[in-house]
Amino acid sequence: MLEILYQDQYLVAINKPHGLLVHRSPIAKDATEFALQTLRDQLNRQVYPVHRLDRKTSGVLLFALSPEILKTLSQKFEAGEIQKTYLSILRGYTEDSGTIDYPLTNDAGKVQEAITNYRTLDKSEIDFPFGKHETSRYSLVEAKPETGRYHQLRKHFAHVLHPIIADRAHGCNKQNRFFKSTWEMTTMLLHAQKLTFQHPVDDRTISIEASVSDEFLRMAELMNFDQSTFSISTLPS
Numbered sequence: 001m002l003e004i005l006y007q008d009q010y011l012v013a014i015n016k017p018h019g020l021l022v023h024r025s026p027i028a029k030d031a032t033e034f035a036l037q038t039l040r041d042q043l044n045r046q047v048y049p050v051h052r053l054d055r056k057t058s059g060v061l062l063f064a065l066s067p068e069i070l071k072t073l074s075q076k077f078e079a080g081e082i083q084k085t086y087l088s089i090l091r092g093y094t095e096d097s098g099t100i101d102y103p104l105t106n107d108a109g110k111v112q113e114a115i116t117n118y119r120t121l122d123k124s125e126i127d128f129p130f131g132k133h134e135t136s137r138y139s140l141v142e143a144k145p146e147t148g149r150y151h152q153l154r155k156h157f158a159h160v161l162h163p164i165i166a167d168r169a170h171g172c173n174k175q176n177r178f179f180k181s182t183w184e185m186t187t188m189l190l191h192a193q194k195l196t197f198q199h200p201v202d203d204r205t206i207s208i209e210a211s212v213s214d215e216f217l218r219m220a221e222l223m224n225f226d227q228s229t230f231s232i233s234t235l236p237s
Helices: 035-043 067-078 152-159 173-183 214-222
Strands: 003-007 011-016 058-064 083-091 097-101 115-126 136-145 190-198 205-209
Touching: 003 205, 011 035, 035 058, 058 067, 058 205, 067 190, 083 152, 083 214, 097 152, 115 152, 136 152, 173 214
Parallel strands: 058 190
Antiparallel strands: 003 011, 011 058, 083 136, 083 190, 097 115, 115 136, 190 205
């Protein structure tokens, strides 16, 4: 059963687990469970995904409960009126804060503007030699993308040489192997922690938060990251 974070007569949000597809996809024929169908059966009504999360990304996933609300919320996403906040564990020490302004090319070959703002919440150093370094360094980062391009955060952090841990497509193979062999950890450490937006009907400010996965928490504890920096504040009623 999916964890429901928020629900009213117009919309519903869940905490999507790592590894769960939003809907059926021809590029993932091995999948047999999908957030869309599971939530539909759980609520016994039609639901409409407003946005997407990668299969390997966990966190807040928003659905509309009617085509009309879907249209309104989709327009808000396209207009940048919905603020998205992600948490991630990256290789290396990132700057205290920064903006990654790096255009990305979509599947059709079109170059699109892509902007990601981030700030570093905590840093860690563990006794594992890497390359010419005697230890390995990691950063716990909060990211707020201004745009919503395919794999934007994954590509942007790889571009600045701080790839997301366990990102097989864009990450560091040596680090990914290390996490798998040492801790049996293969969960990509990217989590959609929070969505904030104006309600499409009554214009209330809605802020929906999702707790991190057990594997994300396990790695954060192993690296002695300050958990108060990413703990959930007040969940919506």
